[in-house]
Amino acid sequence: MLAQQSLFDADRVPKGKQVLWGYCHVPNGSTVDMTNAVEQQIERFAPGFRDTIIDRHIINTAQFEAYNPNYIGGDINGGVLDLAQLYSRPILSVSPYRTPANGIYICSASTPPGGGVHGMCGFHAANAVLKDIK
Amino acid sequence: MQKNYEYDAVVVGSGPNGLACAIQLQRSGLSVLLIEGSEQIGGGMRSKEFFPGYLSDVCSAIHPMAAGSPFFSQLPLTDYGLEYINPPVLAAHPFDNGTSASLKSSLYETANGLGIDKGDYLDLMQPIVENWPKLAEDILGPFKIPKELIASLQFGLSAMKSAKWLSNRFKTEEAKALFAGMAAHSFLPLDQLSTAAVGLVLMANGHLKGWPLPKGGSQAIANALLSYFESLGGKVQMGWMVRSYGEIPPAKAVIFDTGPKQLIEIAGDHLPSIYKKKASEVSLRPRRI
Incomplete structure (x- = not known):
């Protein structure tokens, strides 16, 4: 699932740039790197997307739990x-x-x-x- | 025996529920202290610049449930800086042939985009959209006999089903895919009972309040809630990660906006072992039902 909030809220980014926010579901506690799978899926519908990436910030389930201890195994639903x-x-x-x-x-x-x-x-x-x- | 407490209530954790709880108590006349472990309030509503100048939401991003919340809707959050932006298309599901199925604010526009499934979409969603405002408070809460019994049962009959079963009413891949994407927010296999509920609620909220993004990031919701809480006289302490119950200022009520795990770690000495056992058995993995 993807959202491109900066398209509608331009103050979030420098002029002419965008932030793309997205996630995919993985089994509880999985730390498999899904970056490639996610980017391939975007490329499927938006060819050339990868060439526009300036940088990425990736959070896996373990990092998500460290960020918010309520997210056991990355589960945001408790x-x-x-x-x-x-x-x-x-x-x-x-x-x-x-x-x-x-x-x-x-x-x-x-x-x-x-x-x-x-x-x-x-x-x-x-x-x-x-x-x-x- | 009436003790004198500095606060009537202490809330541990400033996620959407911690803030909601703190506000509801403070505006009901109690004195409330809200404690947050991190230096930033909001829990799952935090936004952050992972790269300077680029603001990103860290967890939640698009907010049909916040905009449609029976509780948040009662609060004057726009006076405290909250502004929702609704894009013209709320959500879209792309296909390989270049087409897409999309959810729009208008029930009819959405239905019109679904070709031969127009009638089925309207039959399914129209009663839910019409009844949702009076059902929301009952359904979004603990189990009880609903005030709107007939309308609740009507909703329940569709909501109880698996998303897969419910989507069989549609003939087009577009309509099936659109509904599946919504129901996937349940984080469950879509052939499981009750997965339809999440899809129906998200779509109904889309037709009622949209799927907005808050101007300035999800953090803007947290900031507006906190500003309103403070305007009521509520107190907040950030950067205090509570580790033991003894640290918490004595109060008539201590409310944890944490998982059962943290509740047990912090307050376990006060809780009977049967409760600790049950609460720590909350399943984290989908099971067959």
Whole structure:
């Protein structure tokens, strides 16, 4: 998957230049270098792309976990979000944000509704806190 | 016994959920401290110049879920510098013959681009797009009996299916590919049950709020959330990587915007072993269901 944000937000780059942002899925924890595969796929639909590259910055799953310790094995979703785990992360509960310890809560992407920039895990966790302490 | 705490609540981690949690608590009248381990707030919303003068998003980049978030939509984030840019085409899937299938803001324009699948696309997406605003808060949350029962069940019947099964309704490669690309955001094999849900939600949000990029990078979302939090009186401390529970200022509630692993590392002494066992069993690899 690719995005070329600087095409629509020119202040992100020097005049006449672009940043191309992209990723591909790999098995959890894989550190296989996917650069060539990704660039070949782009070339398939945009021949000549490779000749335009000034420089690359590549992040593999291990580096991603070092950058953000929540990304175990590079997983930005905080654990597989399949049918079995949709509502059961980190544990199966009507209030998954509460832990058994009084006053300790979890609100990350490892809680419903899961990964993505929407803040809804945090919002629901906050409401659980408010119910408990008000 | 009423103890006097410096803060009512401490949030550990400033990703989208940490910031959302901190804001919701602070605006509900609590005093909140937000602690961030790195020198830059935002978690998965950080942007960085890997090369001087070239700003890049590090993790998240395009934001249908932020623009469509029932919670973020309540906040005055434009007053705090957030500006979304919506490109004319939200997403496109290219083919070897030079054609492409594309998702546009308009439901009808998107459907019109799908040839003989126009009717099927409209039949699938129109009810979801129409119902999504009232379903979003229920579906994007913990499991409960939804307020909008019929509309939720209708959505659930499509969403529960595998993306592969659902895409069989389409005849063209274009429509199948477009939907597959959306559903791939589930990070699961597309023949697995419920993978359709992610595709449907992303497409519905595209038709409702677009797939915008924030001006100035994903960091701009984090910065706007933080500025709003601080305007409410919230306090933030960056560059403090919490290692043990004892470091955290005592508060009525401590909320971790971290994975279960970090929660257990930091607060494990306070958690029963059965919880630690269950929470650390959260699967990281797709399994057969």
